[in-house]
Amino acid sequence: MKVDIKDSETFSQITPNNISSYLSSNGWRPAKSIPGKANIWEKEVDNETYEVLCPLKTEFGDYAFRIRDLVSVLEKQEKRSQIEIISALKKSEVDVIRVRITENSATEGVPATQGVDAIKSIYELTNASACSALEPRAAYLGKKPDQVANYISKLKLGHTERGSFIFTLLSPVNPSFSKNRDEISLEDEPFERKVTLKLCEALEATHKALTISETSQDFDVFSSRIEHGVNANICQALSNLTKLSEKVELSITWANSRPSNKPIYRQHFYGRWSGILEEAAKRFTNQEPRPDEKIFGLIVKLQRDANQSEGKVTVKTQIDGKLSSIIIRAADDDDSKFVVAHDKKVPIVCQGTLIKKGKQWELNLPTNIQEVNED
Incomplete structure (x- = not known):
């Protein structure tokens, strides 16, 4: 069923750039120019020459009327509906x-x-x-x-x-x-x-x-x-x-x-x-490492070997909805905070870069380490 669109707002939304991009990529060629006003494009199909006029400014009073004429010519030449042609013109860029x-x-x-x-x-x-x-x-x-x-x-x-x-x-x-x-x-x-x-x-x-x-x-x-x-x-x-x-x-x-x-x-x-x-x-x-991941959980194990400069803190927490154990590597300045929280048996919260190594989760570069009190 042929649909003849009359809404001027629909045609006003089609820009000169939309038109020139569409015409040049579909075999049309510039034929004439009316300086400051319009370009005329031509295309020959089966020994028949089609011609359309493209106004250069949307501010012209008859702009929508001219675009409607252009769409009508394209409808005849392409044997497509006006709806399809308008959609294609708007998507030309x-x-x-x-x-x-x-x-x-x-x-x-x-x-x-x-x-x-x-x-x-x-x-x-x-x-x-x-x-x-x-x-x-x-x-x-x-x-x-x-x-x-x-x-x-x-x-x-x-x-x-x-x-x-x-x-x-x-x-x-x-x-x-x-x-x-x-x-x-x-x-x-x-x-x-x-x-x-x-x-x-x-x-x-x-x-x-x-x-x-x-x-x-x-x-x-x-x-x-x-x-x-x-x-x-x-x-x-x-x-x-x-x-x-x-x-x-x-x-x-x-x-x-x-x-x-x-x-x-x-x-x-x-x-x-x-x-x-x-x-x-x-x-x-x-x-993939997860930066700035926040961890909340209870410390279940503390470990520091004599020849190591950092301690290993094991925390039970939820990761992706599952209860998991994660290793936090704590430097000297932070180790005491984990020791105090472990002795008090209170949860801790901190954030850092979460990494999975094999089946084990690790949190590197922990920051904002705090105890979580019940109150």
Whole structure:
């Protein structure tokens, strides 16, 4: 069914940059210029020449009317609906990350709680990829680097789309002035594009690890791919997504304003992989030191050998919801605080860097050591 959109506000939201990026990446060429007012673009298809006028300023009184005419021409030339064309024009300056829930029932919508989980997971995928683009690690805990926080602040949720149930995240990217994309190296790309490229790499590497791990049950197939962006955060986000459906499709399309020499990326992840991904996330998290971790517990053992400059304090505490023993290595200045708390049989609280070595937890560089009184 053809829909003829008349809302001027809809057309006013499409910028001249949106239009020029879209037209140039879809085979249109500048034909004429009306200085200070508009550019005229042309495209020849099957011996028929199409022409559109693109006003240069949104402040013009007839701007929305002119954009409506432009969309009507594109509708005829592309044989697509006005809704689809308007959506494509608005996304011409962003990389688009899509997550599609493929269940048949998803055409009627998804439960609100699942929708919230999906949005959180997409956010975590991009957050983790941004961190990995700076420094590949097993897990990202605590505060993220300023460059990552700045990138995340620019992300926007896009409108849902037809085709089961599709969530979209829009990642703005600076335009490119190079017409030959093969000449641009990864080092020349802006950080925003490095993030979406890293996300593609991470999804591909995780998918390969999953197909192998189903038969090998070997965590090394995940840990050997940290340099490719596989980490605890990626695995946990994908685990949460795959809990929503028997199959989830992720795709990434590139901004028309900065074309890529890579095709649209698509990959499927299956519901049966959720448990594997969650276990991989836990293993990755245990590998990574946790800075500024707060520990509360009761001292059960004190130990200091004659030839050692530091004591070993064993504390019973909760870690990730489980009762565990942790070793705190205490320097001379701190050792007396632990001895007093042990003699009083009162709990202590402190913070430091939590590390798991084999099956044993350790807390290094303890600070803010305090007794916890019952009152």
